[in-house]
Structure formats: structure tokens, C-alpha cells
Amino acid sequence: MAQMINKQTIAEAAKKELASRYYIDYFEYTNDVKALRHQKCIAPYLQEIAEGKQHFLIVELPPQHGKSTVITESFPSFYLGKNPDHQAMSVSYSEDLFKKFGRKNRDKFRLYSKDLFDQEISSSTASVSDWGVQNHEGNLYSTSIFGGATGRGSDLLIIDDPYKNRAEAESKTMRNKIYAEWQDTFYSRLSAQGSVILIMTRWHEDDLAGRLLREQTLPWKEIKIPAIAEENDLLGRHEGEALAPEIGKDEEWAQRTKEVSGSRTWNALYQQRPVPAGGNIFKRSWAKYYVPDMVTKIKFNLGDDVTIMPEKFQTQLQSWDCTFKDKDTSDFVSGQVWGKDKASFYLIDRYHERMGIVETIRAIKSMTTRHPEATAKLIEDKANGTAVIEMLQKQLTGIIPVQPNGGKEARAQAVAPYWEAGNVYVPHPLWKPWVDDMLTEIESFPNAPHDDDVDSMDQALVYMEKPFDPKDFPKPKPMIKEWRRK
Secondary structure, eight states: OHHHHHHHHHHHHHHHHHHHHOHHHHHHHHHTSOOOHHHHHHHHHHHHHHTTOOOEEEEEOOTTSSHHHHTTTTHHHHHHHHOTTOEEEEEESSHHHHHHHHHHHHHHHHHHHHHHHSOOEEEEEEETTEEEETTSSOEEEEEETTSOOTTOOEEEEEEEOOOSSHHHHHOHHHHHHHHHHIIIIIGGGEEEEEEEEEEEOOOOTTSHHHHHHHHOSSOOEEEEOOSBOOTTOTTOOOTTOBSBGGGTBOHHHHHHHHHHHOHHHIIIIITSOOOOTTOSSSOGGGOEEEESSHHHHHHTTOOTTEEEOOSSOSEEEEEEEOOOSOTTTSOOEEEEEEEEETTEEEEEEEEEEOOOHHHHHHHHHHHHHHOTTOOEEEEEOSTHHHHHHHHHTTTSSOEEEEOOOSOHHHHHHHHHHHHHTTOEEEEOTTTOTHHHHHHHHHHHTTSSSOOHHHHHHHHHHHHHHSOOOTTTSOOOOOOOOOOOOO
16 A cells, blocks of 8 residues: 555656656646647647747647647646746636636646746736736736726737737738727837747638738748648648547538538638638629529529529530549549520539549549530649549540649639629538538638639639630640551
């Protein structure tokens, strides 16, 4: 029994020693939790700040993933334990929130600072929003974004969610007011070697994080961690992998949350990719919707602004953007079927998956079977598309290699007027839910992580508006072997 007690005592002493030195150990020790992988990713920057290195951090994480827990609720107490003569300041949008942050740190300091840092909380200044270190100059002052900081200095400034909600973030007046508070009030209180940590879920492309990153007047380090991994994930996750399945935020939760919140909110709050409400090149409001028949229209209780699909199209075609270098990390293969009726373009069908060359060829054949009237099959004659063309030209009729003319943005700009004029119709999202994802990509272009649907779309519209001319899309010259007589 004595030996067991001795081992427990040694283990506890080791935990305390590590917690007094390293922030990640302090966080786990004082919160009695195991840090999540994204919290471990953030911790080294906080450790460097506590050790005197200056950082300007913008931490972007989805809601309810522990960003405030690992930074605002815990780090100031560790920082003051290591730097008892420094000034720390935490800022948020509401009194309830900043008092909560102040209280969490005060309680940790009271419970652990004597054992870990040989420091104690001040007996004269110990309110939740303003408490100090006994016999030292250090303190934590907590306030709201509009609460002011007159007479206060700061060696560590933490701004945690300066916006209350989307309405505030979408108000240009509010965005300007919060930016002015950053410039005039809080940055002016920062010491020459002071560090700043801005913690946010993104609401708007011009929110405080967006504006600071765009201006780059300070050497900001952006720690951007989406709920579902995208290309070049900071944590090394595979694309599509959830951030925190151990707390129930798995892929199933993500899909459900996306369906409830909608693509625009999902991309902003959870993926940290806010999209301008009006779009960059394309605006979502330009899209016109259709359904196949009146029965569907009545079923979904759709209004007069939703049209019925024409019985017959003047022309139909397939349009393909092919990528299959690595099925797990590359862009998607996008195949679309479009029809034209007079001056209007209709998106009839869509195929959108990560596929290898075998699956891509199978998908094109399948689309051909489903839509035999889409006789022309446009395939971008570039990179992976070239191999698809070579393999299909002897198997299917109507394979047309397309050499893209100009850059992606120029091609998108060329077809944007068709959308703006109301000439482009897509299936209503209540009938075909995938339309919502496609419109989000088109609206986000060129700032979205993928643009395959945009490439397929503008390739199709350009072709249908201007009939095919071999001079516009020259085919590669065939390879000719020279035989020499021996």
C-alpha cells in the first residue's frame, strides 16, 4: 500500500512539474481533460508567447470545438503565473462572456498558482473582471469590445469573438465600429513587445479577421482549422475527415449540421470560408429554378417564380472537367448535362465525385446512356482530360476536345452575363438538393477550394452560345511513326 501511495505521489509531482513548465500540460492538468489535436496544434504558439516571443495570431475554429477553452479560459492564468508583472487583457462582445473568461482564469489561479508558480492572487484586486497577482504588477482585465480600456496596458491581448451574431457581422456600420475599437482602443494599449490573439468563427469576409488578414499591417499568423478537412489541412487530416469525432462532432454530425444551417452558413462558421452575400463573379440571386413538371411543383409548394422544364431542347450536351491524379486529395471530376431552349440554358444532370480514370470513363458512358440526346461530349483537353479523350474517342461518338481559352476567371466572366440576365436555369434545391452545393461553389468562385463545377459550366455555356468550330478547339496532331527500311 505504501509503495502504491508513493507511486501516486511521484506521478502527481511529475504532473505538477510539467504543468508549471509547459502550457499543454497546464491546460490538461487544470481542466482535467485530454487536449484535442487542434488544441495541441495551438499550444506551442501560446507556449512561445508565455516565454517572451511576440506573436500576432488569428485562430479560426468552428463553434463548440474548444477554442475559447484552450485559449481565453485558461491561457491568461498560465501566462501570469510565468510572467507575474505583465498585463493581460481579454475582450469579447458581451459582459456575460468576458466575466466568464475572467472568472475561469481567476479560479485556476487561486487553485493552482501557489503550487505551480509560487504565486498568489491579489488580496486587494480580485473581481472576476479585474484581478491581480499578489506583490506583483501583473493582472488580468476583462472587458467588452465597446467597454473601453482607458488607463490600461497590455502585454497579452486576447479578443475572443468580437461579434455577437451574423447580423452584427453583416452590418458594415458595426464592422467599422469594431475595427475602430481595435485601432483606437485596444491596439493602442499594447506594449511594444506585446502579443495579440484574435479568436473567431468567421461570419463575413470583411469581419475583423478578414480585414486584418487583408491589410497585413502586422505579421499575422492565421491558424485556420475547418470542421471538415480540405486540401492542405493544417493538422494533416485527409479531406473529408472531421475535426473532433471524440466529442461527437464526426462526419455524420457535420452532414446533418450542414443540411440544417445551409451551405453559406456552413462554409463561413464551420469551414472558415465566408462568401460575399452578393458573390464575387456570380450571384446566387441570378439563378433561376425549374422542376420537371407541375406535379413536382405542387408537391413542393413552389411559387410562380419556378418554371417548368421544356418538353424538348434545341440542343443538349455533356461537359466534363476531369481530375484523377490522386482520388483522395485532388479536385473532383465534374460532369454536367446542359440543354438549350431558345435563349435559356438548363442544367439537366450532374455527376460530381473524386474518381480515377476507370471510374471517370464509366461515368461518361453512364451519362451517355441516361442522356442520349446530349450528343456532344466536351472534355477539357488538358492534363487528365487528354487521357480520357484518347480512350473514349474510339468508343463513343461526339467526343470534342476543348482547349481552354484564357484563365479561369476570364472564362467565368465571359458567361456571367448569361446568369445575370436570368438565362440560366438549375433544378430547384427541394427537388435536387445537390444544387445548393453547386451554387455555393459558383458563388464562392474564385475563392472556393474547388472550381470543377465552374469549369464544366462555363465550358458548356460557351459552346452552346457559339456553335462548335474546329478552329476554336484544335485537336492534337496525331503521332506518326517513321518506318525506315533496313
